[in-house]
Amino acid sequence: MKPHDQALRSASIFASLPDEHLSRLALRLQQRRFDRGAQIFREGDPGTTLFVIGSGRVAIPTQSETGKQVTLAELGSGAALGD
Numbered sequence: 001m002k003p004h005d006q007a008l009r010s011a012s013i014f015a016s017l018p019d020e021h022l023s024r025l026a027l028r029l030q031q032r033r034f035d036r037g038a039q040i041f042r043e044g045d046p047g048t049t050l051f052v053i054g055s056g057r058v059a060i061p062t063q064s065e066t067g068k069q070v071t072l073a074e075l076g077s078g079a080a081l082g083d
Contacts, residue, residue, distance in 0.1 A: 010078035011052045041082060051082045 005026045008014045034040055053075055060073045
């Protein structure tokens, strides 16, 4: 199994795909790296990209009604977001 295939297999959304479909999907992957604290997308952006976390953690923040920043979730390896 190729590294991109393994990254997809670790995401629960793709866990049940047959290997041949997973390999075809993996050909379309683009690996991207983000610096700590980088904003990947903003709330309300159109959902045109699905991100699968290969390593590290991603915090999903929002602003409360009082204006305070609140973390909705923290996602790690294998999680998918932006869907």
